[in-house]
Amino acid sequence: MTAPKLLFVDDDIPSGMLDGYLAELRKSYEVVWTERATEVAPTLAKHADVRAIVLDIAMAVPPGADARALDAGQLTGLWVLREIKNVVDERNTGVLVLTNRLPSRDVKPLLDDEPARYPAPRLLRLCKKLETPATYLPHLVGRMVAEIDATAQKR
DSSP states (O other): OOOOOEEOTTGGGGGGHHHHHHHHHHHTTTTESSSSSGHHHHHHHTTTEEEEEEOOOOOOOTTSOOOTTGGTTTTTTHHHHHHHHHHHHHOOOOEEEEESSSSSIIIHHHHHHHHGSSSOGGGGEEGGGSSOTTTTTHHHHHHHHHHHHHHHHOO
């Protein structure tokens, strides 16, 4: 049986800071990754079988995007979520937002403020990087995908 595919998006990948996360995820998933916000949509187009996305919020501001609106890159992941909203919603792809910001204080209110611009809430989960051990990340992703699948079957 083929492992489910996961897209990991974080600009810290080349630094090696996320090696623990990637090593743990690779035990359960086929991991494809990108470090650039602008590569997420094309990567999803190329890999239509992605079941989940692990997405950092703070990344370089994409060319042409409003750096001020993205808090100088601290909220670039929200730009990514808007860019991939339709694909994620159509495919029932889960998105685990893994950030160093405080998810409930810094990110969730922004998502709740304009819900129509972002993927359906049932597809999103928020986690703080420093509080999420690498060994626990595959469990979080697996539980998210299982919950999404269960909800889809009820429809």
